[in-house]
Amino acid sequence: xxDRIGAAISYEGIAGxxxxxxxxxxxxxxxxxxxxxxxxxxxxxxxxxxxxxAAGPRIxxxxxxxxxxxxxxxxxxxxxxxxxxxxxxxxGIGAQFFRNRAAFDVTLQHSSxxxxxxxxxGDVSERAFTLSFxxxxxx
Numbered sequence: 001x002x003d004r005i006g007a008a009i010s011y012e013g014i015a016g017x018x019x020x021x022x023x024x025x026x027x028x029x030x031x032x033x034x035x036x037x038x039x040x041x042x043x044x045x046x047x048x049x050x051x052x053x054a055a056g057p058r059i060x061x062x063x064x065x066x067x068x069x070x071x072x073x074x075x076x077x078x079x080x081x082x083x084x085x086x087x088x089x090x091x092g093i094g095a096q097f098f099r100n101r102a103a104f105d106v107t108l109q110h111s112s113x114x115x116x117x118x119x120x121x122g123d124v125s126e127r128a129f130t131l132s133f134x135x136x137x138x139x
Contacts, residue, residue: 002076003027006047016055023048028076043083047073056093065094067107075113079124082115092132105134 006024028042049071056064068091075084092107109132114125 002031018053020051021049026076041078042076043074043078045074045076047071059095062095062097067092067094079115084113084115086111086113088112094134101138103134103136105132105136107132107134 004024004026006022008022010018010020012018024047026045029044032042049069051069053065053067056066071088073086088109088111090107090109092105094103094105096103109130112125112127
């Protein structure tokens with residue numbers, strides 16, 4: 001595994017809300033040549049993100065939690081000698097039930113990935129939507 005260094009900060013000075021940010025760097029290039037002389041194209045990767053969680057409205061006496069976030073990262077591999085970056089945006093809601101012993105969450109995430117300008121690849125990119133459901137139950 002590569003060395004990883006990162007930092008995060010969270011601000012909770014607004015009642016019912018939490019704002020967080022993080023940044024990290026992974027030293028993938030240190031693994032070049034490990035196990036094979038052909039394995040020489042790993043590059044160091046950066047990642048950064050912001051997130052907000054806030055208390056939303058009450059529905060049927062249940063507090064709805066609203067979440068939003070964004071993340072950018074570079075990938076540890078290249079495409080035709082061009083760096084590859086990924087940008088994601090997400091939003092979701094959650095609620096707790098049964099005296100806060102169960103929680104249900106729904107999240108929608110949109111991600112896009114593209115290579116930096118490349119004469120070989122041109123303007124290549126890919127996009128995806130991810131819909132997630134979560135259920136947590138505590139005894």
